[in-house]
Amino acid sequence: METRIDRFGSVREDKIKQLKQLIEESKYIVFLGGAGVSTESGIPDFRSGAGIYNTESGTKYRPIDIIAHDFFIEHPDDFYDFYKRKLIYPDARPNKAHKALVRLERQGKLKAIITQNIDNLHQEAGSKCVIELHGSVFRNYCMDCGKKFNIEYIAAQEGVPHCDKCGGIVRPDIVLYEENLEHENVDNAIKAVKKCDLMIIAGTSLTVYPAATFAQFLKHDRIVIINKSSTYMDLKALLTIHDNVGEVLDKVVPKRISRKNAAAKTTAKKPAASKTKTTAKTTTAKKAAPAKATEAEKKPAAKKPAAKKSGAKTTAKSSSSKAKKDES
Ligand SMILES: [Zn+2]
Secondary structure, three states, X not given: OHHHOOHHHHHHHHHHHHHHHHHHOOOOEEXXXXXXXXXXXXXXXXXXXXXXXXXXXXXXXXXXXXXXXXXXXXXXXXXXXXXXXXXXXXXXXXXXXXHHHHHHHHOOOEEEEEEOOOOOHHHHHOOOOEEEOOEEEEEEEEOOOOOEEOHHHHHHOOOXXXXXXXXXXXXXXXXXXXOOOOHHHHHHHHHHHHHOOEEEEEOOOOOOOOHHHHHHHOOOOOEEEEOOOOOOOXXXXXXXXXXXXXXXXXXXXXXXXXXXXXXXXXXXXXXXHHHHXXXXXXXXXOOOHHHHHHHHHHHHHHHHHHHHHHHHHHHHHHHHHHHHHHHO
């Protein structure tokens, strides 16, 4: 059998081709990403062998116990000791995965990035359509007066960071164990999943709620899994690629926008998060929810008028030049 020689190589190439094809024929892609999206940026994941849960915490507590609401309230000093050493990576930079997703969004195909990561790397790369399920270490707020602080403020303070206005404890705007996810984030994620014609699930073992359950809202089986290890969804998916997320995405998302893609962009209907507007205001959460909502809202707003404006401009121009001609 001649296929035996190059079996794995050719299979991998086939899969890359298939994924390219799937992306090509899709108009409404949703990306669901986990820690594996950021590992290539030097941020450890939680559950793999070298992950945070399996390495020394440097304290007498287990990492999984530290990242919890009650623990934070009772031992903010131990929490921050661990947090600053293990959970924040202010110097991490976007990798090939983040950059490929920016291209896919600009090509008008990617409508939502649902991420479990708290590292801000999608936004730093330039993505607009990001739904942060677990919050972001880049946003922090005073638990007493609500004043907001950036990551530098947290990193610069020794021990537990305190508010420079009222002295209250400042906490990261991330979802700890025992805490609920923001409703509108989950809503928006589900809405996007329901609308999508292709769902790419990458860099996640799919063991964390609610990410694992999003796929059940799909009305089709157009799921692609890109993950180093296998997941329970592998057999359900249309295509499964066991590889680095960044390398795969870099290969399948064209660097330049093709004519076909450009056409898809202009004809694309309402982007995903336009619905955020209606749900954003119903939030009952006390913290920085509005900031999140506006971030999601910006996406369609920024994209659509831009396209319209340029159209309007050209027609205005041509009509005015016509008027001029008529005058003369
Ligand atoms: Zn304060």
